[in-house]
Every structure is written in C-alpha cells, then in structure tokens.
Amino acid sequence: MLEPTSYIKLSPGVYYGTLTAPPSKSYLQRAVAFASLCPETSVITGYKANNDTDAVLGLVKSIGAEVNIQGDTIHIKGLSQYDLPVHLHSGESGLAARMFGGISTLYNNSVVIEGRGSLLNRPMHMVEQALQLLGKTVVSQNGFLPLHISGKLQPGKITIDASETSQLLTGLLIALPLAKGDTTLHVHNLCSQPYIAMTLEMLEKAGVSIQHKNFSDFFIRGNQHFKPLQYQVEGDWSGAAFHMAAAAISGHVCIKGLNPTSAQGDRIICDVLKSAGALVTLSDEAVTVIKSDLHDFHFDATMYPDLFPPLAALAAHCKGTSVITGTQRLTQKESNRALSLQSEFQKLGIQIKLSENEMHITGGKITGGSVNSHNDHRIAMALALMSLNAKMPVEIEHYETVNKSYPDFFSDFNESKH
CATH class of the missing domain: 3.65.10.10 (Enolpyruvate transferase domain)
Structure with a gap:
C-alpha cells in the first residue's frame, strides 16, 4: 500500500x-460476510488488500470467525451460534457498518458498531429504524455511529425506506434467511438496485433462496443455512x-x-x-x-x-x-x-x-x-x-x-x- x-x-x-x-470490493466484502455465517470453511480467491475490505475482515474476526489469508486467497471458517456480545469497528466503510447493522439482528446479546473518520458523518438512522421494527433496541448518536444494539429478533412484516442507501438492505437479506421465522420486507425508493442484484446473486451461490417482486417486496424464508463458498472475485x-x-x-x-x-x-x-x-x-x-x-x-x-x-x-x-x-x-x-x-x-x-x-x-x-x-x-x-x-x-x-x-x-x- x-x-x-x-x-x-x-x-x-x-x-x-x-x-x-x-478485484471488486463490493463482491469481496459480501463474500467475506457470507463466509463468516457458515460454520464450514469457505475459500475466496482474488483478494487484494484495501482499507474497506480489511475492515470487514476485522469485523468477522471480531465475531469469532477464523480467518487465514495466504497471498490472494482467504480461508474463512464461520459461526453457527450468535450468542456472544461483540464490539465491531467498521473503519471508514459505510457498507461494513450498515451491512453488519443488518447482520447484528442475529445476535441476542449486545452489539456495538463504531467507525472513524468520514464514517462518523454518514447517517445510520435507517439502521436504527429498521432494527427497531424487527424488535431490536438501538441507541445511536443522534442517528450516527456508534450504534448500541440489543434485544431479540422478531421476524415479521416490515417496511423500510432505501432512498439513501441499499447497504442496510444487503445486511438484512444476508441475515434474515438464518432467522427462526419468515420475514417480508417492503422496500420503498430503492436507490441502488444493481447492488441488491449483486447481493441476491451471492446469496444464490451460498445456497440461500429469497423471492422478490420487482426489488420492492422480498419474501425471506427463515431457518435456511449458508453453504461454504468456493468463490473467485471478479474485477x-x-x-x-x-x-x-x-x-x-x-x-x-x-x-x-x-x-x-x-x-x-x-x-x-x-x-x-x-x-x-x-x-x-x-x-x-x-x-x-x-x-x-x-x-x-x-x-x-x-x-x-x-x-x-x-x-x-x-x-x-x-x-x-x-x-x-x-x-x-x-x-x-x-x-x-x-x-x-x-x-x-x-x-x-x-x-x-x-x-x-x-x-x-x-x-x-x-x-x-x-x-x-x-x-x-x-x-x-x-x-x-x-x-x-x-x-x-x-x-x-x-x-x-x-x-x-x-x-x-x-x-x-x-x-x-x-
């Protein structure tokens, strides 16, 4: 560097x-997040260090995933239980903070998400509002980091606004298939449909099925499981x-x-x-x-x-x-x-x-x-x-x-x- x-x-x-x-930072960060939620070992090739990807690697280590990097290849053995309290540092990555805000719904104990630099000025109110609709308790700094998240996930039907960012929606689409019940997401004003298409593509590779109607209504069946990835990151x-x-x-x-x-x-x-x-x-x-x-x-x-x-x-x-x-x-x-x-x-x-x-x-x-x-x-x-x-x-x-x-x-x- x-x-x-x-x-x-x-x-x-x-x-x-x-x-x-x-290598695509967006695909690489998603692949790392998926791998962290699979108890078997995933292999991701095409890794090249950058601050945002390394922030996500740091996050998955914080939740207890085993990460081994050899050259351009990452081996990740993820988790099947989400019981320990965790403290997550997102660096300056907006995707890391908001995506793991969604993933934090899986944890019954407390989760703290913080960041630094420019990320402290980027809004997180959409994370706070969506997680509260799913039964979580969220305390923020007036809609900004840090986020203190606790409580038990309550799957159901919720409506979220995605006019500012699709990053939270990505996190929810990753997490909610692993929940104990089904969830229906009604999404208004989706601003970055291509990024959600990328997330759905990666979920399919991980063996997870989500149905949607025109990227506005998502039906997410719970009690699914991720299969380990063998994934080459594209350019x-x-x-x-x-x-x-x-x-x-x-x-x-x-x-x-x-x-x-x-x-x-x-x-x-x-x-x-x-x-x-x-x-x-x-x-x-x-x-x-x-x-x-x-x-x-x-x-x-x-x-x-x-x-x-x-x-x-x-x-x-x-x-x-x-x-x-x-x-x-x-x-x-x-x-x-x-x-x-x-x-x-x-x-x-x-x-x-x-x-x-x-x-x-x-x-x-x-x-x-x-x-x-x-x-x-x-x-x-x-x-x-x-x-x-x-x-x-x-x-x-x-x-x-x-x-x-x-x-x-x-x-x-x-x-x-x-």
Missing part, C-alpha cells in the same frame, strides 16, 4: 497500455471506470479481468463512454477504450453514484456542456462529492454548475495546479484524470485516501501514462 503523504504531483501525458482490473468496474475514462480522454487502454455480463451496475460506463464519442470494444477477455472526438453527453447516474467522479473528469474534456443527473446521491459519501468536484475542478479551470439534482459540466482547457481530495478516494482518482491534458502538473493533496478502495491506483495510473 501507499505510505501516507501530503501530496502527489502528476504531469500531463498520454494514457495507454494493458491493465488488470482490481471491479467502479475502479476500472477511471482507467476507461482516462483512455477516452487521452489514449488507448486494454483492461483485463472484467466480467462483461456482471451484475455490477457500473459496467454501464461502456455505454456512457460510447455516447460521448469514445471507441469501446467489449469481449470476454478484455475491455478496450480508444480516444476519439469527445462531445457532451447526458446520463442519469442515480443508480450509479460511484460513476460521478470519472464521468465528471470525462465531461471536462468534452466539447459542450454535459449533464449528469442524480447529485442527491452524493451528499453522504466520503465527502459531499458534488461540492468537492465543483470546488476542485474550478481550481483547474473547469466550471461545474449544480442544480437541484443535476451537475452541468462545461468542457474546457485545464490549467493544472494544487487540488485537494477531501479525503475521498474517488475524488482523488478523478483529479488524477484531470492531469492528463492539463497545461501544468496537477498536485493532489491527501492522495493516499485511495487506500480505502484501490491502493494500487496511482501505481497503475503512472505505469499507463507516457
């Missing part, structure tokens, strides 16, 4: 080469999106390790790049992106909030004004990403206008200079893309924040820039 430092200076350059996508479309956008901006790149039929919603980046004029070829072996004349595009990113940063960098290099819808999804990330992008792009000479739920980005000449990641891994990566065609180098403060999801990003970026 990168050693913490204050800044990195990136010079302009042409982007070309062949890369292997990092991460969210991380690869930055390299694909970089190639569209300034070069030609081939990215291996991506599943062209993945449930990951962010693979829609291929369609957006094409709509902006880039040349994109997709096969079972690799994705190839080649620079061409770029023009403005319109895209609704409500279901794909992690694509805002690379698409904002793409739009800065397009002729005309591009419009990306869904900025309401950005306020409770590691930073307020809409405001962070607006602030830092302005320093580089690019204007972003924010309306009620839209981001308008007018392409232009990028000056270079000093910018700040706002301790947000995806903002740091987007700012790296802004250096490719800048007049002067771009200096990014707090660039080491990429350790949260993709510690090798700047190594891969610099190796591909010429």
Whole structure:
C-alpha cells in the first residue's frame, strides 16, 4: 500500500497500455460476510488488500470467525451460534457498518458498531429504524455511529425506506434467511438496485433462496443455512471506470479481468463512454477504450453514484456542456462529492454548475495546479484524470485516501501514462 503523504504531483501525458482490473470490493466484502455465517470453511480467491475490505475482515474476526489469508486467497471458517456480545469497528466503510447493522439482528446479546473518520458523518438512522421494527433496541448518536444494539429478533412484516442507501438492505437479506421465522420486507425508493442484484446473486451461490417482486417486496424464508463458498472475485468496474475514462480522454487502454455480463451496475460506463464519442470494444477477455472526438453527453447516474467522479473528469474534456443527473446521491459519501468536484475542478479551470439534482459540466482547457481530495478516494482518482491534458502538473493533496478502495491506483495510473 501507499505510505501516507501530503501530496502527489502528476504531469500531463498520454494514457495507454494493458491493465488488470482490481478485484471488486463490493463482491469481496459480501463474500467475506457470507463466509463468516457458515460454520464450514469457505475459500475466496482474488483478494487484494484495501482499507474497506480489511475492515470487514476485522469485523468477522471480531465475531469469532477464523480467518487465514495466504497471498490472494482467504480461508474463512464461520459461526453457527450468535450468542456472544461483540464490539465491531467498521473503519471508514459505510457498507461494513450498515451491512453488519443488518447482520447484528442475529445476535441476542449486545452489539456495538463504531467507525472513524468520514464514517462518523454518514447517517445510520435507517439502521436504527429498521432494527427497531424487527424488535431490536438501538441507541445511536443522534442517528450516527456508534450504534448500541440489543434485544431479540422478531421476524415479521416490515417496511423500510432505501432512498439513501441499499447497504442496510444487503445486511438484512444476508441475515434474515438464518432467522427462526419468515420475514417480508417492503422496500420503498430503492436507490441502488444493481447492488441488491449483486447481493441476491451471492446469496444464490451460498445456497440461500429469497423471492422478490420487482426489488420492492422480498419474501425471506427463515431457518435456511449458508453453504461454504468456493468463490473467485471478479474485477471491479467502479475502479476500472477511471482507467476507461482516462483512455477516452487521452489514449488507448486494454483492461483485463472484467466480467462483461456482471451484475455490477457500473459496467454501464461502456455505454456512457460510447455516447460521448469514445471507441469501446467489449469481449470476454478484455475491455478496450480508444480516444476519439469527445462531445457532451447526458446520463442519469442515480443508480450509479460511484460513476460521478470519472464521468465528471470525462465531461471536462468534452466539447459542450454535459449533464449528469442524480447529485442527491452524493451528499453522504466520503465527502459531499458534488461540492468537492465543483470546488476542485474550478481550481483547474473547469466550471461545474449544480442544480437541484443535476451537475452541468462545461468542457474546457485545464490549467493544472494544487487540488485537494477531501479525503475521498474517488475524488482523488478523478483529479488524477484531470492531469492528463492539463497545461501544468496537477498536485493532489491527501492522495493516499485511495487506500480505502484501490491502493494500487496511482501505481497503475503512472505505469499507463507516457
């Protein structure tokens, strides 16, 4: 991993080469959670360290699972009893905190979930409200971490609102099949359907059946059991999106390790790049992106909030004004990403206008200079893309924040820039 430092200076350059996508953090975290709830040993291959995945590994160790890491392979022997009080530290991972908030329903004794850094500013009221409907007692810090959870799970029929995040729903879908009774979840305003599709796909691999109607009504039969996983983690479309956008901006790149039929919603980046004029070829072996004349595009990113940063960098290099819808999804990330992008792009000479739920980005000449990641891994990566065609180098403060999801990003970026 990168050693913490204050800044990195990136010079302009042409982007070309062949890369292997990092493993999907979302799939990897889910696989670890599933394995922790199976008393037999699961084997997960494709592991690569990052802060968020390591936070989940720390959580499953805290609940008593046996974890053995050898190279890129993780062996996990999970639990069949959930009686001990546990204290869980989520690091800065929103998925870890909210997913294990749902999983905590299985514990009859007390559970404490805490975190640090930006996670302390991310809301947890949805966890508090849902768990109370399931019979749990939850005490929070005015809707934020830490959470103190106790009481006995009471399966039944509940309604939850998923307009802010789908991460709690993922945790409930993992936990409730192991409950002593059946549960029906009515879900309003699901904001990230692709992530729930990923969760359901993984549950099927673990031998668990959940029926749903249009991702709004979920019938969860209790007294099911997880079977051990033998799982190869696929490549991460969210991380690869930055390299694909970089190639569209300034070069030609081939990215291996991506599943062209993945449930990951962010693979829609291929369609957006094409709509902006880039040349994109997709096969079972690799994705190839080649620079061409770029023009403005319109895209609704409500279901794909992690694509805002690379698409904002793409739009800065397009002729005309591009419009990306869904900025309401950005306020409770590691930073307020809409405001962070607006602030830092302005320093580089690019204007972003924010309306009620839209981001308008007018392409232009990028000056270079000093910018700040706002301790947000995806903002740091987007700012790296802004250096490719800048007049002067771009200096990014707090660039080491990429350790949260993709510690090798700047190594891969610099190796591909010429």
